[in-house]
Amino acid sequence: MPFAVYVLALAVFAMGMSEFMLSGLVPDIAVELGVSIPASGSLISAFAVGMVVGAPVVAVLSLRWPRRAALLAFLVTFLVMHVVGAMTDSFTVLLVTRVVAALANAGFLAVGIAAAAGMVGANAKGRATAVLVGGVTIACVAGVPAGAYLGELWGWRSAFWAVAVLSAPPVVAILRSVPGAAPDRNAPSALHELRAMRSPRLIVVLVLGALVNGATFCSFAYLAPVVTEVAGLPSGWVPLALLLFGLGSFAGVTLGGRYADTNPTALLGLGAIGLLIGWLVFATTAGDPVAAFVCTVVQGTLSFAVGSTLISQALYAASGAPTLAGGFATAALNVGAAAGPALGGAAIGAGAGFRSPLLVSAALVAAALLVGGIALLSARTRSGVSTG
Template structure:
């Protein structure tokens, strides 16, 4: 695996920490900004909205720009967005800083994914994506719990400052370790890349990704108040439980990245099924601190075990448009990260308890399973057609039958 892929994975650590760290900071942010916890949870949705909008827009805008220079510009804007968040005096400005940071994050992720995929063979795509997703996993193991710890000890703004520093370190890595990346010999054409949206398998991949991610993050976004108000854990234990989710994510990414290239649909079906079962268990047994902590770990495993396969699937069905494939995957994940927290907040605002967010998340993953089954059926149907056509066109198929 090229060194540049690992550097991109390390850069994603800073991006992922910012995206997910609010799960451990909602109560202090809500108190400081004089908003409800569900309103504070919308800051996660703000980031996700920026990712959804930013990924395709920036992919199109940077289609013919130098790759390394674009990565440098995007990680710089992201870091400045963290500083703006740390200094934000009002909820509205904090919301805006999340959107700006997310736009830069989306562009970096989409372009970085396309660069990573271009550096490896087709049968190594899931492993390359697993390295990048590994940056998200490490963010959940170290960055998110560290953000929660800083929020508890020094105030939630300190977590934003810390991510700003991590972004500066990532910028140094991109400047010094990412080589010059030439544009393809054949210049990318927007019209040709946009043709992927005429393929229903692309849209099925979007639906599966959004629902699989959204189901888990519907519950994960509100894990901190669930642990303190339903499970009865002291707030000081929350970072450790978030770290368990991160350890699970690292385990899941490692396994999924190794298996998905050979058994892509097997990983999708087993991983989404696992997420569904763990969400139902969290809804039923969330009042037990031991069960809630163990299920946080297992949800991390199942969600990130599935992630390399979800990414690889999009690149497989949209192979003629690698830049937009990366952007579309990013947008799909963040459609889930928008819809999941929104649905969870709606459930809580309706007067239900925090464990009800797990029921809502399970409903999303059940639909994702159905969409995966449809995608598998279409895939098998197309494979039979291609195999049959190849057989008819082969010389041996024209030989007389004896």
């Protein structure tokens, strides 16, 4: 695997930390900037919206840029936004920096996925994607506790400074390791890539990505009350649950990287069936602490094995639109990451209890299996008609 792919993963880690750390900083930001907790919480929503909207839009705008230049532009913008955010006393300015940082993050991921896939062999896109997603999984585990710890020691601004500092080495490394070719005037136009995006297979992959990621974050967002309220453990056990989920997710992207290029259908099919069974078992046995922790590891592994494989399948499904495929895959995953917790919260709010997000996750995976099954059956039917 080229060194440059690992450089991109380091930048993705810094960006992922920025996205996840805010959930532990909301109260302190609200107090210092004189806004309500819900208003401060809107910083998280603003980032999510920026990721969903920005991924395809910014990907289109950067199509004609050299990839190294695009990556540097997005990463430097992301870094500067965190410096401004760390220094401002205005909540409005902070909100704007979150939106712009999300747009830069989305653009970086879209171009980064395409760049990583382009630096490896034609049949190694899954491995390259897994390395990048590995940066997200580590941030998923480290971002919240690291942000909360820094906020406790030196205030919420220190977490923003930390992200800016983490973003600086990849800037230098990208300059030295990512090929800096001149823009290809014969590269596909935005219209050409958009036409390539009409592939039915790609649309199915994007829907599956949103559903599976929605299931993942529906339960991950409420893992703490599952541990404390359902399993009956003290709050001090929550970091262990988050760590186990993170270790599972890292194992999952490693598994996805190994098999996504050689046997993706089996990995997706068996993985999704395992996910459905796992969420149902988790919901049933969550009252047992040992079972809850085992399910946390297993579900983290399966969720990210399937999720990372779906990202690489988006690249294979739209080989004529690598940048837009990466952008839309990023958007689809973030739709799931935003919708999943909202659905889980709605179930809890309706009085279904803290096990209900696990059941909602099972329902989302069941929907993914239904969509995938219908698509597979339809493809086989069309193939049979064409050969008949």
